[in-house]
Amino acid sequence: MASKDEKKAKIIEVLNKARSMELQAIHQYMNQHYGLDDMDYGELAAKMKLIAIDEMRHAEAFAERIKELGGEPTTEMSKPVEREQGIGVIFSFDAGEEDTTIDAYNQFLLVCRENGDSISVKLFEQIIDDEQEHFNYFDAIGSHIDNLGEAYLSRIAGTPSSTGLAPQGFVITGK
Secondary structure (H helix, E strand, O other), rough: OOOOHOOOOHHHHHHHHHHHHHHHHHHHHHHHHHHHHHHHOHHHHHHHHHHHHHHHHHHHHHHHHHHHHHOOOOOOOOOOOOOOOOOHHHHHHHHHHHHHHHHHHHHHHHHHHHOOHHHHHHHHHHHHHHHHHHHHHHHHHHHHHHHHEEEEEEEEOOOOOOOOOOOOOOOOOOO
């Protein structure tokens, strides 16, 4: 039977794997956000930015849990960012990424459950729900582009990319 420290190490390992996946997703989605904005698909760019912000929250939640367990959160991305993707590739690519993430997180959740960490299990359950929402959005947009093509894209071209979010951050909040 594994010791308490061995169990904790296994949990920290999967939390860090998940964190590295989130860090990659942040960079991927922000890169796509900029590209979509440059292509003048503001509405799609704004949604991509919001999804990247969701991924930032996930990365921080994993880091906080890792610290609670006495570990050191990784700063490494799981893989490089795919750059200069065309509009016809982005959403099906991202749907595939989210599907892979959901599968991995379900496996990581089982590791946490097997090692007696119900708090990390709950964290994975919450984040899996968010990732499913991302998958649904990416899959729907990819289907619209595949099925409706230029008719769909011309409706979105020229839309604003503002997310309507109030500016937040260290400098803005007055330190």
